Amino acid sequence: EIVLTQSPATLSLSPGERATLSCRASQSVSSYLAWYQQKPGQAPRLLIYAASNRATGIPARFSGSGSGTDFTLTISSLEPEDFAVYYCQQRRSWPLTFGGGTNVEVK
Amino acid sequence: EVQLVESGGGLVQPGGSLRLSCAASGFIFSSHWMHWVRQAPGEGLVWVSGINNPGSSPYYADSVKGRFTISRDNAKNTLYLQMNSLSAEDTAIYYCARGLYENYFDPWGQGTLVTVSS
Numbered sequence: 001e002i003v004l005t006q007s008p009a010t011l012s013l014s015p016g017e018r019a020t021l022s023c024r025a026s027q028s029v030s031s032y033l034a035w036y037q038q039k040p041g042q043a044p045r046l047l048i049y050a051a052s053n054r055a056t057g058i059p060a061r062f063s064g065s066g067s068g069t070d071f072t073l074t075i076s077s078l079e080p081e082d083f084a085v086y087y088c089q090q091r092r093s094w095p096l097t098f099g100g101g102t103n104v105e106v107k
Numbered sequence: 108e109v110q111l112v113e114s115g116g117g118l119v120q121p122g123g124s125l126r127l128s129c130a131a132s133g134f135i136f137s138s139h140w141m142h143w144v145r146q147a148p149g150e151g152l153v154w155v156s157g158i159n160n161p162g163s164s165p166y167y168a169d170s171v172k173g174r175f176t177i178s179r180d181n182a183k184n185t186l187y188l189q190m191n192s193l194s195a196e197d198t199a200i201y202y203c204a205r206g207l208y209e210n211y212f213d214p215w216g217q218g219t220l221v222t223v224s225s
Contacts, residue, residue: 001169034211034212036152036212038152043202043214043215043216043217043218044144044152044202044212044215045214045215046207046211046212046213046214049207049208049211049213050208050211055207055213087151087152089152089154089211089212091208091209091210091211094166095154095166095167095168095169096142096154096157096210097154098151098152098153098154099151100151101151101152
């Protein structure tokens with residue numbers, strides 16, 4: 001099973017600041033990695049797939065990068081609606097796995 | 108508009124069974140893999156099971172293998188999850204999700220809560 005480790009667990013930032021979230025895989029997942037956003041009481045929403053492709057309707061301030069074992073989700077300038085929990089997920093091999101999440105909170 | 112609506116959750120005793128359904132609309136259901144993902148209260152996301160377009164190849168997390176069965180009815184645009192031998196560890200919100208490029212998840216349903224308790 002591929003283990004995904006996200007860091008930091010919590011990121012405290014102010015609106016307008018840049019957010020950098022990390023996801024590290026226990027073995028190579030090539031570019032088969034996605035990022036999701038989840039707000040309290042809501043279902044997750046796909047942000048990025050195949051490491052760097054924005055999903056439909058996702059603002060350009062969200063970007064993804066990386067390949068192999070190290071990946072980054074960057075939010076260039078935090079909007080109030082971006083404070084949420086973010087998860088990475090790999091589809092390289094079964095079972096499909098998620099990281100433990102990064103909580104982006106208001107500083 | 109793509110929509111996924113789960114149903115069938117509720118309170119069940121340990122050792123009991125439950126069948127979840129996910130009604131899909133707004134897209135060609137038979138053209139997509141489908142998945143179940145769960146989230147225990149206050150916890151992260153855990154993939155549970157996925158099934159290919161025709162329904163011939165199911166996949167399971169080890170934690171549910173042998174107890175849960177995923178299936179689909181492409182004529183009814185509906186995904187199912189039969190859950191047997193339930194334990195407290197299965198308590199969670201269960202989401203269904205459409206497979207994007209097979210095994211990314213987009214979109215997600217609103218979820219249905221399963222509570223296993225005596």
